């Protein structure tokens with residue numbers, strides 16, 4: 623199922639559309655950090671992007687081995703930190719997502735549960 627190319631306007635600037643598509647297709651439009659499936663819905667497709675595992679600011683290469691499919695939230699959480707490997711970045715991103723989920727659940731649990 624080919625995705626609307628509008629999705630790819632979100633590809634990081636230094637990556638061309640062609641390079642972005644190649645990376646997304648290699649990774650089957652699935653976020654390499656959280657596993658979000660970019661083909662599952664329009665909303666998911668919209669937030670897919672391409673991430674530099676080693677950021678360009680730290681001499682990360684514009685090379686397929688340094689590029690992965692990534693959803694925007696994971697990209698934001700990963701930020702500009704530098705990791706030793708994709709695995710290390712993934713561990714950090716997933717742990718941070720879990721923290722955020724717990725904080726969100728706590729917050730949601732309080733006032734909403736009483737008004738229901």
Ligand SMILES: [Zn+2]
Nearest residue numbers: 653656693696
């Ligand atoms: Zn993700």
